[in-house]
Amino acid sequence: MARVCIIDDKDVMRDSLTDILTVAGHEVTAFGEPSQALAAISPTRFDVVISDLKMPGMDGIEVLRSLRTRSVDTPFVLMTAYATVPNAVEAMRLGAFDYIQKPFEADAIGLVVERAVAMGRLRGENEALRQSLRDLEGPAELVGSSRVMRAVRAQVDRVARSTATVLIQGESGTGKELVARAIHAASNRSSRPLLCVNCAALSANLLESELFGHERGAFTGADKMRKGRFELADGGTLLLDEISEVSVPVQAKLLRVLQEREFERVGSSVTQYVDVRVIVTTNRDLADWVARRRFREDLFFRVSVLPVTLPPLRDRREDIPELVDYFLRRIARREGGEPRKIAARAISVLENYHWPGNVRELENICERAVVLCQDEQIDAPLIEPWLSSGFGAEQGGRSLRPGHMMEDMERALIEQTLVRFNGHREKTAKALGIGVRTLGMKLKAWREEAAAVAAAAAMAQQEARRAS
16 A cells, blocks of 8 residues: 555546545545645655646646755656656656656556555665665765865865766775765765766676666667666766776767766667766876877866866875774674774884775775784784785886886786786786776776787888888
C-alpha cells in the first residue's frame, strides 16, 4: 500500500483517480487546490504525488518546482491532455518521475504509481545504506592544518556556492575525488546525487554510452534502453575522473553538453536536456595536453572555469602526523576497538619519505601497519622496509629524484614497480593503487608515444639523406 497525493481541479478526474487507486489498495488524499496540497505535502507524508498540468492559478510544473525548492523529493507524476515536448522536458528537468497523457487506462496509472513508489523506496534504502557506511567510518575529511590545506578548504567553500564547472588538478593519490565530494556536499545540490565516472577505465565507445546512455539496438549487446550518467545525475553533480584520458571524439560531445546542457543517447535523435554540475579531475597538465593536441583547447577553457590545485604530500609534510592520527582513528572505527598508537620515531620516518603515492600511499601504509603490528605501538622498524622497497631513488632504469616532471616520475614509478613484480600487471596495479585497465592504457600510450618518436626520427634521417 502506498500513500498517494492527487492534485486536480476537476472533480470528475479527482474522484475517478481516487476510486482507481483506492481499489488498488492505496491510501489516497485528493486536493482540488494546488495551494492546499502544497501546505499538506511534506518529505515523509506521501509516497507519490500525482498532479494535473493545466490548473488555474498554479500549474503542475509550478507545483513540482515549489516542492523541489523545499527539498521535497517525493516521486512526482504529471498528467495532462495537452502533452507537448517543452512541458515534458521542463518536468523531467525538474525531476518528475513520469509524464502520463490523458486519457489513460486504470492499469496504466496503477503501474506508474507502483514504479514511482518502488523507486522512492529504493532511493530511501540507498540513502540509509550510505548513512550506515558514513556512521561506520565517519565522514571523509580534508585533513591538514598546513597553510596550503587551509587555502584548499577555503577555495572549496568558495567554489561550492557556484554551479560552474570545477577542474581539480593534482598528482595521483592527493585526494581529488575527496575534494569533489566536499564541493558537492557544501553545494545547494547536496541532496541530489553525486555520480562518478572513471574516464580512464573505459574505451571510447563504452565511455560514450556510460555518459550519454543508449537506445535498444544502438550497438551489439544493447538489448534495452539505458540512461547515461548525465541523465541519472540530473539536478546533482557528475564527477569525471581522469578527464585527460577521454578520446577527442567524446571530448567534442562533452563540450556540447557543458555548453548547451543537451545531448542525444547513442542511437537516438531525441535531444535530452539536463541540469548537472560537472566536476573534472586530472593528474596531468591539461595545458600541456592541449599543446600536444591530445585535449581540445575549447574544452579545456570550458572545464577550467574554477580550477582547484591540490598539493602533493611532500609539499605539506607538516600535515603527516595529523593525517596518520586521522587514518588510525578511522580504521579503528571501521574495525572496532581503540586506535593504534604510533611512535615518534615512526612519524619522523614518515615525514622524511618523499611519498610518490601521496596521501593514498600514506593511508595504505597505516592500514598495513595496523594489521601487521604485533607490538603495543607502531614503530619505525616495521614501516621502514615498506618505504624503501620498490621505490628507491635508484633502482635501475629511471630515477625518482626531486625536480623531475610529475609525468616522468609517474612513469618511472610504474616501470620500477613492474620490474619488482616481474612484469605482472595485476600485482603492479594493486601495489600502485590503480586499476589494471588504467595501467594498461598508460603502457599503451607510452608505447605509441615511443613509436611516434621513432617514426619521426626515421623520417628526419630520411630527409637528411635526401638533402645530402
